[in-house]
Amino acid sequence: MAAGRRGRANSAFVFAVVGDRHVAGVKTALLFLKKFSRAEIFVIRSRSQSRIQHDQVMTVQLPDALDDRQATIFLKTAIAGYVRGLAKYFCYLDSDVIAVHDEVDSIFDKRSGAINFALDHVNIDQFSPWAVNCGCSGGSCRHLRDAIANTFDVGVASGDWRLWNGGVFLFDENSEEFLAAWHKMTLAVFDDPYWKTRDQGTLAATVWKLGYQEQRPLDSEFNLVVDRMWGIPQQRRDRATISDFQCRRDYSLTGEDNLMAPRLIHFINGGVGQKGWKNWDDVHALIRRSRWQRRPEN
Numbered sequence: 001m002a003a004g005r006r007g008r009a010n011s012a013f014v015f016a017v018v019g020d021r022h023v024a025g026v027k028t029a030l031l032f033l034k035k036f037s038r039a040e041i042f043v044i045r046s047r048s049q050s051r052i053q054h055d056q057v058m059t060v061q062l063p064d065a066l067d068d069r070q071a072t073i074f075l076k077t078a079i080a081g082y083v084r085g086l087a088k089y090f091c092y093l094d095s096d097v098i099a100v101h102d103e104v105d106s107i108f109d110k111r112s113g114a115i116n117f118a119l120d121h122v123n124i125d126q127f128s129p130w131a132v133n134c135g136c137s138g139g140s141c142r143h144l145r146d147a148i149a150n151t152f153d154v155g156v157a158s159g160d161w162r163l164w165n166g167g168v169f170l171f172d173e174n175s176e177e178f179l180a181a182w183h184k185m186t187l188a189v190f191d192d193p194y195w196k197t198r199d200q201g202t203l204a205a206t207v208w209k210l211g212y213q214e215q216r217p218l219d220s221e222f223n224l225v226v227d228r229m230w231g232i233p234q235q236r237r238d239r240a241t242i243s244d245f246q247c248r249r250d251y252s253l254t255g256e257d258n259l260m261a262p263r264l265i266h267f268i269n270g271g272v273g274q275k276g277w278k279n280w281d282d283v284h285a286l287i288r289r290s291r292w293q294r295r296p297e298n
Contacts, residue, residue, distance in 0.1 A: 011108040012040035012087035016075040017095055019068040023048040025095040028272055030054055031287070033099040039091075039108070044082050046071060058082065070190055073199045076166070077183035080176050093264070094167040096272050097223070100253055100283055101263040107170065107222045113215060115175040117164035117203075118223035124204055125159035131201035133194050137234070147194060148205045152185060156208050164207055166199050167266045168223040182206040224251060224262040226279050229269040237269075242276045253282055 013033060017026045023045055030052070033041060043057045047068060060082060062071045075082070079092055089108050110116060120127065125140035134143035145156045171179065185202040189195035207213050229237050230246040255261035265283065267274075274280045 009040040009087040011089045012042055013091050013093055014042045014083055015093055015095055016044045016079055018046045018072040020048045020050050022095055023050045029095050036099040036102055036104045039105050069197050073186055077186050080179045089172050092169050097167050097264050097266045100265055104263045110218055111170045115178045116170040116218050118218040118220055120163035120165040121225040123160050123162050127163055131196055131198055144201050152205045154205050154209045163204055165223055166203050221260055221262045222264050223266050225266045227268050228271045245277050247278050
């Protein structure tokens with residue numbers, strides 16, 4: 001880790017990135033997070049020598065047998081072990097989660113229980129075809145719930161249950177049992193061809209195994225999922241243009257018109273940097289405003 005640490009922090013954001021593509025993505029996330037946050041920020045990275053303009057970067061070695069996608073999920077679900085002792089409370093962020101509000105640090109006030117996630121924008125049966133190779137081409141199905149039952153002997157009672165989204169989560173030393181279970185379940189399906197290489201399905205299995213399915217989630221303002229590909233069939237996504245992308249208009253970066261003012265926006269399916277698409281252009285405009293001030297390094 002680079003020099004600059006001065007004892008244990010109270011609160012810290014942490015990114016986990018593997019490979020040059022993810023390292024490139026975290027640079028944009030860092031730019032915005034440094035604008036809005038005063039918390040410590042750690043970047044745990046592997047398999048990249050690309051320079052990151054940040055003072056708290058840790059390079060780690062991951063198992064050679066894992067491809068980059070598997071290694072990213074391995075690092076994410078094992079994150080507690082890599083940052084233990086660096087802060088009291090942590091907030092993990094995927095590299096496509098962008099800070100957009102001065103009150104982003106208020107997320108640490110929401111830490112409670114074993115661990116804290118926000119809800120995804122879909123329920124478990126809607127997500128099912130994206131988690132397992134069941135052959136279903138659209139809509140929803142119960143095959144993910146069946147796979148959880150068959151693989152882990154865990155029952156998920158309702159297909160309407162909203163998934164927890166793994167892009168943002170709050171954790172501390174009391175979260176290690178949950179994270180260890182998630183990590184173990186995730187590794188168990190890496191070599192199972194029926195399971196796709198994702199962490200959402202095993203996150204759902206962990207939630208239900210440990211009995212947290214009714215726990216109150218983080219408010220969506222701390223992980224607002226914005227999906228440019230929403231409603232576009234998988235087979236058309238490679239050909240989709242800006243005019244095809246969904247544009248969410250149910251929130252405001254300035255809190256106008258009594259709309260939700262998100263603290264963190266999660267641009268899934270490649271939305272970060274998508275110029276010409278309103279949802280990204282509005283965020284990108286934040287760096288041109290007069291109040292922009294770059295946070296000094298330690």
